[in-house]
Amino acid sequence: MLGWELPPNNSGGLGVACFELCKSLAKKGADIEFVLPYTAEHDIDFMRITPAHPQNVADVVKAGIAYDSYKYVFRDGHTEWIDIHGQQQMYEHAVDRLIRESDREFDVIHAHDWLTFRAALRVKQQRGCPLIVHFHSVEADRAGREFGGNPLVREIESMAVLMADQVIAVSEHTKKAIMREYDIPASKIRVVHNSINPNDIQLLDPDNSYKYLTEMRVQGYHVVTNVGRLTIQKGLPNLLRAAKEVIAREPKTLFLIVGSGDQYFELLQLSADLGIAKNVIFTGFQRGKRWRDSYAIADLFVMPSVSEPFGLTALEAVGYGTPALVSKQSGVAEVMKNCLTVDFWDVAEMANQITAFVRHAALRDELHKNAYREFQKLSWDTSADKLFTLYSEQLQGAAA
Amino acid sequence: MNQRAIVLYLHVHQPYRVRHYTIFDAGVHHNYFDTPYEDRTSNERIIHKVAEKSYLPTNKYLLELLQKYPEFKLSLSITGTVLEQLERWAPEALASFQELTRTGRVEIVAETYHHSLAFFYSREEFEAQVRMHREKVQQLFGQTPKVFRNTELSYNNDLAYWADKAGYKGILTEGWDKVLDWRSPNFVYRPAYTENIRLLMKNYKLSDDIAFRFGDRGWSEWPLTADKFTHWLNESGDATNFNLFMDYETFGEHQWDESGIFRFLHHLPGEWLKQPGNTFMTVSDVIDAFEPVDHVDVQQTITWADTERDLSAWLGNNMQAQAITGLYALEKRILGTGDLALIEDWRRLQTSDHFYYMCTKWFNDGDIHAYFSPYENPYEAFVAFMNAYHDLLFRLSKKGVKI
Numbered sequence: 001m002l003g004w005e006l007p008p009n010n011s012g013g014l015g016v017a018c019f020e021l022c023k024s025l026a027k028k029g030a031d032i033e034f035v036l037p038y039t040a041e042h043d044i045d046f047m048r049i050t051p052a053h054p055q056n057v058a059d060v061v062k063a064g065i066a067y068d069s070y071k072y073v074f075r076d077g078h079t080e081w082i083d084i085h086g087q088q089q090m091y092e093h094a095v096d097r098l099i100r101e102s103d104r105e106f107d108v109i110h111a112h113d114w115l116t117f118r119a120a121l122r123v124k125q126q127r128g129c130p131l132i133v134h135f136h137s138v139e140a141d142r143a144g145r146e147f148g149g150n151p152l153v154r155e156i157e158s159m160a161v162l163m164a165d166q167v168i169a170v171s172e173h174t175k176k177a178i179m180r181e182y183d184i185p186a187s188k189i190r191v192v193h194n195s196i197n198p199n200d201i202q203l204l205d206p207d208n209s210y211k212y213l214t215e216m217r218v219q220g221y222h223v224v225t226n227v228g229r230l231t232i233q234k235g236l237p238n239l240l241r242a243a244k245e246v247i248a249r250e251p252k253t254l255f256l257i258v259g260s261g262d263q264y265f266e267l268l269q270l271s272a273d274l275g276i277a278k279n280v281i282f283t284g285f286q287r288g289k290r291w292r293d294s295y296a297i298a299d300l301f302v303m304p305s306v307s308e309p310f311g312l313t314a315l316e317a318v319g320y321g322t323p324a325l326v327s328k329q330s331g332v333a334e335v336m337k338n339c340l341t342v343d344f345w346d347v348a349e350m351a352n353q354i355t356a357f358v359r360h361a362a363l364r365d366e367l368h369k370n371a372y373r374e375f376q377k378l379s380w381d382t383s384a385d386k387l388f389t390l391y392s393e394q395l396q397g398a399a400a
Numbered sequence: 401m402n403q404r405a406i407v408l409y410l411h412v413h414q415p416y417r418v419r420h421y422t423i424f425d426a427g428v429h430h431n432y433f434d435t436p437y438e439d440r441t442s443n444e445r446i447i448h449k450v451a452e453k454s455y456l457p458t459n460k461y462l463l464e465l466l467q468k469y470p471e472f473k474l475s476l477s478i479t480g481t482v483l484e485q486l487e488r489w490a491p492e493a494l495a496s497f498q499e500l501t502r503t504g505r506v507e508i509v510a511e512t513y514h515h516s517l518a519f520f521y522s523r524e525e526f527e528a529q530v531r532m533h534r535e536k537v538q539q540l541f542g543q544t545p546k547v548f549r550n551t552e553l554s555y556n557n558d559l560a561y562w563a564d565k566a567g568y569k570g571i572l573t574e575g576w577d578k579v580l581d582w583r584s585p586n587f588v589y590r591p592a593y594t595e596n597i598r599l600l601m602k603n604y605k606l607s608d609d610i611a612f613r614f615g616d617r618g619w620s621e622w623p624l625t626a627d628k629f630t631h632w633l634n635e636s637g638d639a640t641n642f643n644l645f646m647d648y649e650t651f652g653e654h655q656w657d658e659s660g661i662f663r664f665l666h667h668l669p670g671e672w673l674k675q676p677g678n679t680f681m682t683v684s685d686v687i688d689a690f691e692p693v694d695h696v697d698v699q700q701t702i703t704w705a706d707t708e709r710d711l712s713a714w715l716g717n718n719m720q721a722q723a724i725t726g727l728y729a730l731e732k733r734i735l736g737t738g739d740l741a742l743i744e745d746w747r748r749l750q751t752s753d754h755f756y757y758m759c760t761k762w763f764n765d766g767d768i769h770a771y772f773s774p775y776e777n778p779y780e781a782f783v784a785f786m787n788a789y790h791d792l793l794f795r796l797s798k799k800g801v802k803i
Contacts, residue, residue, distance in 0.1 A: 211424075211427025212793075216793075269717070272717070272718035277719060281786075
């Protein structure tokens with residue numbers, strides 16, 4: 001399996017999805033070698049993790065979020081920072097060499113997202129085994145659909161869907177995006193939804209990290225949260241515009257924006273320009289207890305993404321006790337019926353729904369109760385079952 | 401022989417910088433201004449650095465000059481926030497200022513204790529801070545200021561009217577061309593709509609030659625010597641007073657020792673006093689010595705900062721506006737608690753520097769801003785400030801104040 005990240009060195013959902021899928025697959029007996037582009041310690045015993053180091057590189061140190069540069073430490077001691085395209089190429093060649101020198105045998109190549117696709121094609125070239133490319137997101141979506149995204153990335157994605165034996169999308173929403181962007185017939189794409197393991201939800205510490213918000217709630221304030229990368233795909237400017245309308249009607253509403261990303265400064269400035277800076281709190285990227293507490297402290301989780309292939313955070317929110325309002329352009333609504341939906345561009349309707357939530361505790365409680373019932377039935381095992389079936393099909397196909 | 405005076409006025413100030421204060425600190429720690437010594441925002445470390453690089457050596461040179469030349473005089477404004485920090489972390493630097501004033505030829509100028517923009521937001525709060533500053537100056541220097549300067553030399557007709565009524569004999573501001581028009585800053589003026597008070601306007605060309613351009617090797621006049629500088633003054637034609645107003649930290653901090661700034665200071669009085677009639681005056685002396693030549697009408701607020709000479713460096717973007725209006729909106733509730741620690745924290749957050757750090761005018765003036773900011777960028781400054789603001793709300797709430 002070729003992947004770009006695993007927890008705890010993940011920047012978001014991609015790493016979590018890979019980790020959980022592999023864990024469930026391993027339980028079913030899959031023997032997985034997971035090839036990463038960087039060096040790190042993992043507490044993982046259910047599969048083999050191999051760092052793919054380019055020639056003459058001793059260490060690759062991952063910095064921050066997915067699209068940052070990585071630090072390459074060469075054997076002669078010098079270091080270089082390499083950007084995302086450079087990394088993608090380094091990974092491709094490193095994997096190529098790794099497989100050439102490896103005597104392990106593989107039945108199926110499973111590659112996650114465009115960064116690994118060229119490497120995967122190299123492996124297929126060498127070994128000839130079936131190739132499954134797994135889309136956790138599509139370039140056009142990441143770019144907010146405005147311009148179709150980076151042409152170099154599009155080229156890789158488009159080549160991969162043509163040459164792969166099987167394409168997997170994390171939602172019907174993403175399947176449609178792949179068909180739309182790359183003219184691939186529906187029959188070549190299968191949907192394997194992301195999921196969540198209810199048992200992985202950790203017990204909440206009653207002592208929430210947000211002392212200020214806890215106090216404000218006592219004073220009758222409500223908290224609306226978003227957890228995610230601050231980038232164009234996530235549609236946060238519209239949430240802030242909706243927030244202005246909500247605050248005009250319910251001044252005791254606070255918006256908690258958890259995450260980091262290229263839109264951080266822009267969003268700070270926008271909250272000030274809209275005149276709501278006092279009601280919008282930016283926390284930066286958080287992990288662990290603070291991350292869980294960000295869900296738990298809120299009355300409502302809002303995910304206003306312009307286009308969200310899946311949207312694991314909405315399920316996490318429900319797991320930690322907070323119902324979700326998600327954009328209609330999100331995959332997660334396909335597996336969770338009990339969430340509110342709104343078009344990402346419909347600021348007035350977004351404001352309307354948030355205001356209703358802030359005003360009516362009964363609405364919030366009822367939605368969460370029903371959402372939580374659905375949540376408890378979810379499992380990554382279901383997703384892994386589907387993958388296992390796909391692997392078998394591919395192997396039979398390869399044998400035939 | 402007509403008298404011509406250099407009016408050297410230096411402004412001494414350090415804010416209480418807000419540390420990297422997060423939303424997770426709000427409601428837990430109320431120490432917005434305390435941070436480990438090695439941090440960029442450590443006030444103690446910065447006061448040590450500035451005392452060593454600027455206050456101590458400059459005061460040594462100034463004292464020598466005062467002892468050597470009976471004509472040498474100067475004026476200082478020293479904010480309450482820097483005085484407190486000197487008392488706590490650099491008492492030897494404070495003593496060196498006191499030694500200067502004991503000569504009787506160093507005049508202290510009045511201002512707000514917290515170096516705030518309170519005049520534009522709350523007259524009551526503004527007056528309270530001016531009072532606090534006067535008391536602090538009386539306590540430490542044994543003199544009562546008679547001439548007023550508002551934070552950042554911000555000024556308009558209203559302020560002059562206020563200062564006149566408050567009994568000040570003079571007030572300082574920028575000698576901005578748009579206000580002076582064809583007139584020269586090298587005279588005493590009278591503010592419009594006032595009778596008794598006098599207006600001294602900074603000669604920004606000559607002041608900035610020292611404060612900003614002195615060490616600039618790309619400047620056509622580099623290197624600037626005391627000889628050359630006094631030659632310019634002597635050749636200036638009609639003039640009674642050359643108002644050289646600048647940050648005290650020009651000496652040793654903005655312009656490093658290596659630039660030759662101390663040698664310039666050391667030689668300036670000697671060169672200037674060579675010509676008969678040339679002298680030095682404090683801001684009060686010059687008001688006593690010369691009659692105003694005209695009145696000056698300033699309807700819109702001017703300051704001594706940036707190419708705009710307005711308040712846009714502090715209030716020009718919406719982050720700054722939201723932060724400062726949010727802070728002043730708490731006034732009644734904060735003062736109502738009678739909690740001195742809370743009131744003091746609220747006042748420390750009023751210091752104009754916090755808003756300056758949030759300035760997003762990147763170009764031209766932006767590089768100056770970046771030099772003075774202990775933050776990576778204006779957004780970081782804004783977030784730290786707003787988190788401190790949230791903590792003020794938390795503290796109010798805990799006291800049962802409605803928020």
